[in-house]
Amino acid sequence: MAVIGGLPATGKSTVGRAVARRFGASHPGIDTIRQSLYAFAERGTDTDALCHAVSHGLGYGVAFALAEDPLRQGQCVFAECVNSRKATPDAWAAVARRTDAQFHEVELLCSDPTEHEHRATTRTIDIPGLPLPTWQDITQRAYAPWDRPHLTLDTAGKPPEHTITELTNTLGITP
Template sequence: MRQPAPPRSRPALVVIGGLPATGKSTVGRAVAHRLGASYLRIDTIEQSLFVFSAYGADTDALRHAVTHGLGYDVAYALAEDLLTQGLHVFAECVNPLKVTRDAWAAVARRTAAQFHEVELICSDPAEHAHRATTRTVDIPGLPLPTWQDITERDYAPWDRPHLTLDTAGKPPDHTITELSNALALTP
């Protein structure tokens, strides 16, 4: 006799934010893979839009739209579609402002998804600077921010509880396990 499949938890939206070079892509991609979850990366979306803008007549308008949040808007819509299909979604982005954080929360509310906000930090400035200046690009054509760009970036403090993980002084596998355990999601 066949055993019934275990009940699946309701879909979860996990938003992994933080400054560039804190480990968001490495950690988010790995945990999403472990869970068989969808993975959305703002850098991928924005770079695709920038590349596409080279084909259009109004390149400046599209580049302006991307710079002012079009990539996030596309990601919110994709996340909503995936969540309504019952899939867990990991969204990886800097998520620098209250408005972006609130928009992600609204996606979770509209889809009745579990909502987990995660901020990765690197508390050691020397290590963070080293990561920023030695990492390689994994999205063709994506310009990486300089250390000065990162330190001068507009990044508002969080105004609500969220999970903060410090990646300084530890291998990525440690943070991957730490996040997996904290989320306690099932595939």
């Protein structure tokens, strides 16, 4: 199991999806889960309560649960999410422990602020209805430093394929 984290527009979804596709692995994307829950909430009568729950971790809870089934079957999971709070990587690590899965934490960053801003302001999303954060949202977001060993990959100035190759080579993952 590998969890790919980092600020929005650093390449998490692109890398996570591509690696999962390449290895036939599961990919529980937080944005997809959260947007599905928000869309569901819009059909109900207690919209505010469900939206509040999604905003406070329900999407992550669903992702943790979705990751466990394939891990218990010996399959690989590549999850991607911001992981901006200490509790989130701890919860992913607990999923790995419960399923006896190897656990790798990967943080993507884009060290070039100009490139990062360009990515954030020009990207498109393939999840219907998902609101993208603005550059201001990204730069003002609370993001706790990771406090344990993990793999850090800088995506600045590199095509996604380079980061994907670097990730798989560093983790020793082969098809």
